[in-house]
Amino acid sequence: MADGRSQVKRRAGARLWLSATWLGLLVLGAVFAPLIAPQDPLAQDLFGARLPPFWEAGADAAFPLGSDSLGRDVLSRIIHGARIALGVALIAGTLTCLIGSGLGLIAGYFRGWPDMVISRLVDIWMAFPPVLFAILLIAVLGTGLSSIIIAIVVIDWTRFARVIRAEAMSQGAMDYVASAQVAGRKRFSILLAEILPNVLPTIVVLLTLEMGIAVIVEAILSFVNLSISTDQPTWGSMIAEGRLSIHQAWWVLVFPLVTLFLTVLSFSQLGEGLKDHFDPVLR
Amino acid sequence: MTLIRRILLRLLTMAITLFGVAVIVFFVIRVVPGNPIAMMLPPGAGEEDIARLKALYGLDKTIPEQFVIWLSGVLQGDFGTSITTRQPVLALVLSRLPATLELSVVALVIAVAIGGTLALTGTRMRGTRSEGAIDVANGMALSVPDFLWGLVLILLFGVLWPVFHISGRVSPSLDLPFVTNFYLFESVLRLRFDIWADLVAHMFMPALALAIPLAAIIAQLLKQSLKETMHLDYVTLSRTKGYGENHVITREALPNAVLPTLTLIGVQFTFLIGGTVIIERLFSYEGLGNMAIDAVINRDLPLIQGIVILFALIFSVVNLVVDLTYAALNPRLRHG
Numbered sequence: 001m002a003d004g005r006s007q008v009k010r011r012a013g014a015r016l017w018l019s020a021t022w023l024g025l026l027v028l029g030a031v032f033a034p035l036i037a038p039q040d041p042l043a044q045d046l047f048g049a050r051l052p053p054f055w056e057a058g059a060d061a062a063f064p065l066g067s068d069s070l071g072r073d074v075l076s077r078i079i080h081g082a083r084i085a086l087g088v089a090l091i092a093g094t095l096t097c098l099i100g101s102g103l104g105l106i107a108g109y110f111r112g113w114p115d116m117v118i119s120r121l122v123d124i125w126m127a128f129p130p131v132l133f134a135i136l137l138i139a140v141l142g143t144g145l146s147s148i149i150i151a152i153v154v155i156d157w158t159r160f161a162r163v164i165r166a167e168a169m170s171q172g173a174m175d176y177v178a179s180a181q182v183a184g185r186k187r188f189s190i191l192l193a194e195i196l197p198n199v200l201p202t203i204v205v206l207l208t209l210e211m212g213i214a215v216i217v218e219a220i221l222s223f224v225n226l227s228i229s230t231d232q233p234t235w236g237s238m239i240a241e242g243r244l245s246i247h248q249a250w251w252v253l254v255f256p257l258v259t260l261f262l263t264v265l266s267f268s269q270l271g272e273g274l275k276d277h278f279d280p281v282l283r
Numbered sequence: 284m285t286l287i288r289r290i291l292l293r294l295l296t297m298a299i300t301l302f303g304v305a306v307i308v309f310f311v312i313r314v315v316p317g318n319p320i321a322m323m324l325p326p327g328a329g330e331e332d333i334a335r336l337k338a339l340y341g342l343d344k345t346i347p348e349q350f351v352i353w354l355s356g357v358l359q360g361d362f363g364t365s366i367t368t369r370q371p372v373l374a375l376v377l378s379r380l381p382a383t384l385e386l387s388v389v390a391l392v393i394a395v396a397i398g399g400t401l402a403l404t405g406t407r408m409r410g411t412r413s414e415g416a417i418d419v420a421n422g423m424a425l426s427v428p429d430f431l432w433g434l435v436l437i438l439l440f441g442v443l444w445p446v447f448h449i450s451g452r453v454s455p456s457l458d459l460p461f462v463t464n465f466y467l468f469e470s471v472l473r474l475r476f477d478i479w480a481d482l483v484a485h486m487f488m489p490a491l492a493l494a495i496p497l498a499a500i501i502a503q504l505l506k507q508s509l510k511e512t513m514h515l516d517y518v519t520l521s522r523t524k525g526y527g528e529n530h531v532i533t534r535e536a537l538p539n540a541v542l543p544t545l546t547l548i549g550v551q552f553t554f555l556i557g558g559t560v561i562i563e564r565l566f567s568y569e570g571l572g573n574m575a576i577d578a579v580i581n582r583d584l585p586l587i588q589g590i591v592i593l594f595a596l597i598f599s600v601v602n603l604v605v606d607l608t609y610a611a612l613n614p615r616l617r618h619g
């Protein structure tokens with residue numbers, strides 16, 4: 001068994017490092033986008049439209065990953081798109097986490113009517129197809145970065161609330177909580193000082209996974225043309241455009257798709273790796 | 284708790300959930316700033332025309348009044364009239380429902396087939412490199428959602444090796460002699476395998492994209508339960524009786540290991556149906572989800588309401604069926 005465990009540990013370690021490296025590169029790209037990007041991501045040049053990537057005949061070295069149907073540089077748009085993707089991941093992920101975990105802790109620890117109200121809301125939320133819900137909310141709120149963030153928070157708080165509620169419930173039934181109650185501590189201080197630290201690892205894992213989901217939701221909304229204004233480069237809008245010109249210029253679809261794929265995979269693997277890391281049995 | 288009481292209780296919570304969905308969607312979409320009436324009128328229409336049209340669609344009343352009128356209509360099977368097509372919402376929605384149901388069910392079948400095969404192979408090969416490879420592939424399939432798999436499939440089977448259609452439900456040149464919209468089902472009944480093959484060539488990629496994440500979840504959970512079951516005494520006993528490894532896995536371990544996976548499939552099936560919205564859009568597949576996105580973009584309020592309620596109803600029914608099946612299959616709940 002000891003051998004199997006070390007193998008699992010090693011694999012988890014490799015996953016963590018690979019994911020963290022990719023996400024780190026993206027963060028650098030997003031922060032220093034104007035310095036790194038070879039071109040202006042919005043500059044159009046109809047004479048330089050659909051240039052192929054650098055290794056193909058007819059390529060222009062100034063456009064290493066080619067250009068789209070309006071002559072905009074694919075690489076520069078991916079780098080600038082990382083700003084929006086990571087911004088949404090960070091802000092929407094954190095807000096969703098705070099609201100969902102807060103409600104989950106309250107429902108799971110205090111039980112009674114707050115639990116009934118929150119659980120019923122979760123049930124109603126689960127009956128909505130999430131993508132349709134997101135599109136509906138954007139139609140109501142109007143397009144724009146803040147609308148996307150609000151939509152993600154409104155839709156996804158249930159992910160945290162469900163899991164954290166169950167965790168808080170099982171922690172609340174443990175002896176250390178009972179003894180804290182016997183010692184006369186206030187319920188709310190027990191929740192913050194005893195329960196919260198014990199569910200924190202789960203919250204961190206869920207937050208990492210949620211960031212990946214936020215990146216996807218933003219891409220899906222851009223794809224159906226409901227994200228932010230069309231002159232902002234986003235991975236989703238690049239993919240939507242690439243999908244249309246797929247037979248003429250595959251690179252317009254492939255490069256943003258690979259970037260999105262690796263990013264979503266990294267957030268998810270980071271989350272899974274952290275889960276193993278926090279798991280007392282494996283550790 | 285008896286089965287009847289269980290069903291009644293579930294029906295009651297289902298009604299509350301559906302009512303909640305109806306309230307939320309009704310009030311949320313009426314905050315929409317875009318005015319559906321303005322989009323319907325020809326340029327130069329006067330104030331009276333606007334008022335007349337508003338009265339026609341009941342938009343001149345207060346929002347709570349509109350809700351009561353709409354809800355009493357829904358209870359009688361009248362979901363109102365679509366603003367963009369001016370057809371009854373119920374008829375529109377029902378005409379698209381078969382396409383989405385066929386896609387979802389085919390995706391589910393693919394997911395169970397792939398997931399089950401991977402779980403059984405992984406159990407058979409446990410402790411070898413092949414098991415490790417299956418685990419890695421599973422982890423990737425799990426981490427990436429259906430939308431991205433759809434795009435990857437478009438690249439693989441639409442561009443690199445173009446064997447499948449990347450858009451639509453059926454080739455427009457085909458003459459369809461069908462009376463229902465369950466094309467896939469009816470083409471088999473009528474022995475029209477030429478149409479069946481065309482439908483499959485269109486449906487394959489969207490269904491596979493929906494199936495991949497679910498297949499990975501099934502493979503993971505089923506393999507785990509199988510491995511646990513393989514250590515039980517009765518399995519060891521059957522091995523000492525001289526049965527081969529394949530027999531032991533499929534005949535002895537599988538029946539006892541499958542129950543948690545069945546429950547999971549039920550819950551995950553609703554997520555799969557939810558995924559059809561964007562997958563249908565991606566593949567221009569003429570189903571309910573594609574229609575829903577158009578309805579939102581066109582601000583067709585009655586149609587949006589109808590589609591959302593229908594999705595919520597499907598989700599609730601699936602959950603109910605899963606719950607009851609679980610109760611019927613699990614001896615502890617059946618006799619308890």
